Amino acid sequence: MTSLQELKGRKGRNITDQDAREISRVEELSYDLKVSETMTREVKTVTSDIPLSNVLEILRVGRISGVPVQDGGKLVGILSIEDIVIAMEKNDLASPVRKYMSKPLYCVSTYDPVVKAIEVFSESRVGRLPVVDEKGKLVGIITKGDVTRGILTALQKDYKVEELRRYRASHLFEDITSDRTSLILRYSIKARDYVNGGQASSHIKRALLRLGASPQLARQCGIAIYEAEINLIIHSDRGGIVRVQIEPHRILMQTTDTGPGIPDVNLALQAGFSTATQEVRDMGFGAGMGLVNIRRCVDRMELESTLGKGTKLLMEITLDADERFKESESTETASDHHGEKK
Numbered sequence: 067m068t069s070l071q072e073l074k075g076r077k078g079r080n081i082t083d084q085d086a087r088e089i090s091r092v093e094e095l096s097y098d099l100k101v102s103e104t105m106t107r108e109v110k111t112v113t114s115d116i117p118l119s120n121v122l123e124i125l126r127v128g129r130i131s132g133v134p135v136q137d138g139g140k141l142v143g144i145l146s147i148e149d150i151v152i153a154m155e156k157n158d159l160a161s162p163v164r165k166y167m168s169k170p171l172y173c174v175s176t177y178d179p180v181v182k183a184i185e186v187f188s189e190s191r192v193g194r195l196p197v198v199d200e201k202g203k204l205v206g207i208i209t210k211g212d213v214t215r216g217i218l219t220a221l222q223k224d225y226k227v228e229e230l231r232r233y234r235a236s237h238l239f240e241d242i243t244s245d246r247t248s249l250i251l252r253y254s255i256k257a258r259d260y261v262n263g264g265q266a267s268s269h270i271k272r273a274l275l276r277l278g279a280s281p282q283l284a285r286q287c288g289i290a291i292y293e294a295e296i297n298l299i300i301h302s303d304r305g306g307i308v309r310v311q312i313e314p315h316r317i318l319m320q321t322t323d324t325g326p327g328i329p330d331v332n333l334a335l336q337a338g339f340s341t342a343t344q345e346v347r348d349m350g351f352g353a354g355m356g357l358v359n360i361r362r363c364v365d366r367m368e369l370e371s372t373l374g375k376g377t378k379l380l381m382e383i384t385l386d387a388d389e390r391f392k393e394s395e396s397t398e399t400a401s402d403h404h405g406e407k408k
Contacts, residue, residue, distance in 0.1 A: 255308055364386075
């Protein structure tokens with residue numbers, strides 16, 4: 067299993083061709099799972115003015131290794147057992163918490179994917195992260211152990227159910243006789259909806275796996291759609307549409323929006339270029355690697371944009387002979403059969 071230290075977040079990450087071939091189920095789950103699904107909700111807190119000796123007793127009784135520090139309901143720091151050990155070495159347990167608590171404070175939000183928490187763990191080297199809601203209120207805490215347990219639980223939960231669903235769906239193209247069969251999946255994405263960001267890509271990956279796609283193919287599509295979906299959330303004015311057309315020989319993915327448009331498409335395709343606001347960047351998005359990551363996961367990518375009218379992104383993966391979905395034998399004509407799911 068991939069170690070926690072080896073998993074990196076999406077912020078500024080350039081997914082190489084080798085990455086795309088070696089994406090594991092654990093990494094996939096780190097995108098799918100939200101922090102709210104893995105965090106500990108019952109959180110003990112302390113104020114910054116109480117003595118460290120009191121906190122040591124709280125940690126001992128609760129069998130925990132750290133606590134968030136709040137003053138007047140506002141999160142101001144975090145105190146770990148390591149901080150208390152430093153105070154003990156100085157024979158200074160009578161001092162208030164504020165003297166030894168850690169600042170600046172690293173946090174994650176309930177709607178963040180677990181991969182964001184992994185990234186912050188890697189960058190900050192802290193052992194626990196306070197979790198806040200959309201209003202910045204403390205609602206939980208997440209540790210590296212919580213991440214590991216959450217991923218293992220998700221792996222166990224979906225195994226048996228997915229096997230049955232995958233068997234049923236994998237026969238879809240076989241059981242439909244037509245000259246050309248397509249399954250169309252369509253999702254509406256809302257602007258600034260970070261809480262639900264990534265849901266479309268998760269649903270699409272699951273659909274592909276059930277249809278019989280290899281895990282690697284599903285992950286490549288998932289990453290491409292995730293990046294495109296987040297772009298709709300960040301940059302569009304009124305959201306947009308994600309549309310995926312699955313055929314036995316190819317997967318055609320498309321996003322459209324009626325947003326402000328892109329002033330310079332060629333510049334937007336360069337690694338690191340982003341028009342995201344500072345607020346969006348502070349949330350861990352808008353690093354300018356989305357289109358670069360998409361291009362490495364697909365065989366063809368086309369980006370069209372008109373100022374004041376919107377943007378259209380087309381992504382295509384052509385399936386090799388051994389990757390193609392099974393279908394009934396028929397003679398090709400001009401007719402199509404489409405099944406559309408919204």
